[in-house]
Amino acid sequence: MTVKVGISLPDATHARAIAYARSVGTTLSGLVDAALRAELSRRDAADHVAMLSRAEEVDRLRRRARARSEELSDWKAGR
Structure with a gap:
């Protein structure tokens, strides 16, 4: 199943996220998928x-x- 989600990020945050995704060999969607799985x-x-x-x-x-x-039971038996 595929779900499309729109995420609005400030330009600087978006640029850092894209740079990080590239540095770890994935895409921004890959980062979102990994975060959701985690x-x-x-x-x-x-x-x-x-x-x-x-x-x-219990x-x-x-x-x-x-x-x-x-x-x-012990008390009733006088023990």
């Missing part, structure tokens, strides 16, 4: 870390509930 990758990583964090929290809560249940 942002999407960063967001994917952040989502994954958040998911792992939630999973760790595991911690389950361990805590299991421990409390065992303590209650």
Whole structure:
């Protein structure tokens, strides 16, 4: 899928961006593509870390509930 995006840059910024793109062997579109891919990758990583964090929290809560249940069972049994 191709999406066309119009970006308005001041002349000096545009010139620096073009010069940088040429120095790294790409085009201005290539720089934009790389920046978008990097942002999407960063967001994917952040989502994954958040998911792992939630999973760790669930595991911690389950361990805590299991421990409390065992303590209650021990108390009822007089241990």
